Amino acid sequence: MLSKDGKSIGVEPMEDVQWGTHSCYFYQTKKDLLALLIPYFKLGLRNNDYCLWIVSSDLHKEEVVEAMKSNMNDFEDYLNKGQIEIIPHTDWYLKNGKFNPGNVSRSYMKIHKSALKKGYQSIRCSGDLRWLKRKDLENYIKYEMRFHDSIGNFKLVALCTYPINKFKKAEIINISKAHRYVIFKKNGGYEIIESSEQKQLEDEIQKISLLSSGVAHDFNNLLTIIKGNADMALLLMKEDKKNPIYEHLLEIQESIKSAKPLIQQLYNISRKQSEEAQIVKNIKVNRVIIKLLEMLVLFFQKNEDVQYETELSLDPELWIIKGDSVKIEQSILNLIMNAKDAMPQGGRIMITTSNVKDPEKRKGDYICISIMDTGVGMEHDIIEHIFDPFFTTKGPKGTGLGLSLVKQTTEEFKGWVEVSSEKNKGTTFKIFLPALLQE
Numbered sequence: 532m533l534s535k536d537g538k539s540i541g542v543e544p545m546e547d548v549q550w551g552t553h554s555c556y557f558y559q560t561k562k563d564l565l566a567l568l569i570p571y572f573k574l575g576l577r578n579n580d581y582c583l584w585i586v587s588s589d590l591h592k593e594e595v596v597e598a599m600k601s602n603m604n605d606f607e608d609y610l611n612k613g614q615i616e617i618i619p620h621t622d623w624y625l626k627n628g629k630f631n632p633g634n635v636s637r638s639y640m641k642i643h644k645s646a647l648k649k650g651y652q653s654i655r656c657s658g659d660l661r662w663l664k665r666k667d668l669e670n671y672i673k674y675e676m677r678f679h680d681s682i683g684n685f686k687l688v689a690l691c692t693y694p695i696n697k698f699k700k701a702e703i704i705n706i707s708k709a710h711r712y713v714i715f716k717k718n719g720g721y722e723i724i725e726s727s728e729q730k731q732l733e734d735e736i737q738k739i740s741l742l743s744s745g746v747a748h749d750f751n752n753l754l755t756i757i758k759g760n761a762d763m764a765l766l767l768m769k770e771d772k773k774n775p776i777y778e779h780l781l782e783i784q785e786s787i788k789s790a791k792p793l794i795q796q797l798y799n800i801s802r803k804q805s806e807e808a809q810i811v812k813n814i815k816v817n818r819v820i821i822k823l824l825e826m827l828v829l830f831f832q833k834n835e836d837v838q839y840e841t842e843l844s845l846d847p848e849l850w851i852i853k854g855d856s857v858k859i860e861q862s863i864l865n866l867i868m869n870a871k872d873a874m875p876q877g878g879r880i881m882i883t884t885s886n887v888k889d890p891e892k893r894k895g896d897y898i899c900i901s902i903m904d905t906g907v908g909m910e911h912d913i914i915e916h917i918f919d920p921f922f923t924t925k926g927p928k929g930t931g932l933g934l935s936l937v938k939q940t941t942e943e944f945k946g947w948v949e950v951s952s953e954k955n956k957g958t959t960f961k962i963f964l965p966a967l968l969q970e
Contacts, residue, residue, distance in 0.1 A: 550653055551683035553675075554712040557695035557703065561590055563716050564692055568657055569602050571690060572615065575655035576603070580688075581646035582615040583654065585623045587661035589694075592617045614651070620662045630667055632674040637919050640935075643685055653686035660693050668702060675709035684936065758787045813967065814856045816863075816900060817845045817884055823864055824882075837877040844883045850898050850966035858940045859964075865933040866902045866960050873906030873958060880904050887963065896966045897946070903959040909952040917950065937962070 558564045568584070575582045586595060595617050599606040609615050623638065624630055639656075646654050663671055675691070682689060693706060695715075707713045713724045761783045768774055824841060852859070870880045883901040890897055909917070918938045937960075941948050944964050952958035 550686045550688060552712070553679045553682050553689045553691075553710050554714060555691040555693060555706060555710040556714040557693050558716060559695055564590065564659070565595075565598050567714070567716075567721075568690075568692070569598060571657065572599070572655065573603055576606075576609045576614060579650075579652050580614075580655040581642070581649070581651040581653075582609075583642060583656040584615065584617045585620055585656070585658035586617060587620050587659040589661050590659065592619065620659065623658065624662065630671065632670070632677070633916065633919060635674070636678070639687070640685075640919070643687055647686065653688065655688050657690040657692060660691060661697065663693075663697075672705055672709055675706070679709050679711070754787050757783065761787075812856065813851045813853055814859055815849070815851055816859065816898060816964075817847075817849050819856065819860050820845065820863060820882055820884070820900075823860060823867065827864075827867065837875070839871060839874065839877055840879045842879060842881045844881070846885050848886065849884050850886050850896060852898060852944065852964050853967055854944050858943070862937045862940045862962065863900065863902070865937050866962075869933060869960075870902055870904035870906065870958070873904050873908075875907075878905040878957075886966065890963055897963045898966045900962040900964070901959060902961075903957060905957045908954040908956050908958055910954055914950060914952055918948070 556564075556567055558567070572582050572584060584595060586592060596606075596610065599610075603609075624635060626634055643654050660671075678689070691710065693703075695703065698706065707724075711725065715722045715724075761780050765777070765780050765784075768777060768780075771777060820843070824843075867880065867882075874880075881901075881903045883899075883903075885899050885901075887897045887899050889895065890899070917934050919935065938948050941962055941964065946962060946964040949961040949963070950958065
């Protein structure tokens with residue numbers, strides 16, 4: 532069964548896990564492995580998921596097909612129409628004979644995009660790690676950690692399977708930390724353990740949500756009292772504009788209006804908003820940029836040893852666009868923060884907006900948002916991968932998702948992103964978005 536924001540994976544009590552759930556199963560025998568994965572994929576096929584089953588050398592594709600056919604009379608129909616793909620681990624994890632995390636991540640995202648485009652509701656996958664050698668384990672767990680941190684952004688459920696007898700106790704613990712749920716076979720059933728770190732994080736988020744809601748409520752009440760008194764004072768003054776206090780009271784009213792979006796943000800933190808709740812409206816991008824820079828100015832100034840300058844060249848006649856303003860704000864913020872990170876010794880960020888007709892031989896009216904820095908720049912081989920999910924040049928502090936989400940948002944708006952860079956001279960990102968000529 533598919534819940535509003537989650538899905539069953541066929542293992543009780545995990546009947547309604549969210550999209551973006553990353554679990555692992557420690558099994559002893561091939562029989563144990565099939566006993567879990569057959570209902571897992573059977574449910575996925577029935578629910579219109581695209582299914583990806585990556586098998587190790589111990590379990591061949593032919594065995595999987597026969598096992599599924601024994602449990603699903605119509606399995607061959609799903610197989611023939613391409614809703615399930617069974618791939619040997621050598622063609623997925625070990626292309627060219629070596630584990631490459633970037634290649635694996637790109638393969639997942641390629642399948643994710645293709646499956647959703649074909650009309651499948653989500654992707655259900657499982658990969659067996661019997662092939663994993665001890666010398667590769669540390670590198671693989673790091674990859675699993677990055678995958679775990681990022682999977683929530685996609686309509687994907689992943690179940691990794693590990694032969695328990697192959698790993699030491701400490702290794703099993705480390706593997707478990709990279710997953711939301713850990714599943715063991717026990718007494719003829721399944722024992723499912725939720726990661727303590729994940730549970731702790733959810734508890735903290737819940738506390739923050741309650742706190743945010745309370746603060747927003749109290750803050751709104753205080754502003755209501757302040758506004759009421761300011762309105763009364765203006766009324767008693769009968770709009771005596773010559774009174775020196777009059778302008779101050781007007782300023783109080785304007786400040787209260789400015790605080791309303793902040794209250795709404797606090798309320799939003801305490802609510803889980805679905806995709807359907809996103810507000811599509813006309814967006815004036817220049818205003819978005821100016822508000823962002825007002826917010827970031829103190830952040831840029833907090834380190835007195837490093838100086839950042841921002842230059843604006845915003846077209847006052849910039850066309851409007853239509854969509855979710857929050858996503859556009861996040862995309863611009865991602866690019867500005869990337870520019871800052873590219874200048875560890877300080878530098879200049881130049882932000883430009885302009886109207887463009889028929890850019891790059893594409894018919895239509897577009898706006899262009901350009902963000903240029905004077906930072907370290909990038910080599911060509913890096914540029915080729917910067918939009919790949921999980922690819923990062925920032926080491927442990929980078930998730931590798933920022934630019935991927937910028938590209939995803941831009942494509943949702945039916946636009947595109949261009950990048951140019953020169954080593955030690957800086958980088959320029961340009962976002963092109965279709966425009967509305969009239970409000």
